[in-house]
Amino acid sequence: MRLSNRIINILQQSILKSFGDVDVYLFGSRVDDKQTGGDIDIALDVCMTKEEFQKKKALFVSYLVRVGFDLKIDMVNLNTKDLLLQQEIQKNKIRLFK
Numbered sequence: 001m002r003l004s005n006r007i008i009n010i011l012q013q014s015i016l017k018s019f020g021d022v023d024v025y026l027f028g029s030r031v032d033d034k035q036t037g038g039d040i041d042i043a044l045d046v047c048m049t050k051e052e053f054q055k056k057k058a059l060f061v062s063y064l065v066r067v068g069f070d071l072k073i074d075m076v077n078l079n080t081k082d083l084l085l086q087q088e089i090q091k092n093k094i095r096l097f098k
Contacts, residue, residue: 001094002030003040010069011042012097018060022046025078025093032092039072042096043089046077053077 003011003026015024028041046053057075064073078089 001026002033002035003096007040007069007071008096010064010067011040011073014060014063014067014069015044017063018056019044019046021098023098024096025089026096027089027093028074031094039074041074041076043076043078043093045079047079048077050077050080053080 011024015022023045025043025045026041027043029035029038030040044053048056060075076085076089078086
């Protein structure tokens with residue numbers, strides 16, 4: 001996993017403030033230690049409408065801006081994405097925190 005403890009802590013605090021205590025998974029290229037670069041792909045295991053998720057995601061981004069976090073993050077709701085993406089996430093996900 002290619003995330004520093006500092007980055008994990010910032011993500012955890014921002015998600016806790018915006019989504020509450022939820023399961024968060026890292027997936028994509030940052031899971032593979034052999035790769036370089038890439039954005040941070042995270043999936044949240046939450047049950048909420050698409051609109052509610054988007055509002056909370058905007059709040060999450062605002063927290064990141066306040067702390068000067070400038071890495072690209074792709075965030076998805078594990079429960080509302082298509083089946084193919086869910087299967088892909090399940091293949092290589094790593095639980096970051098709850």
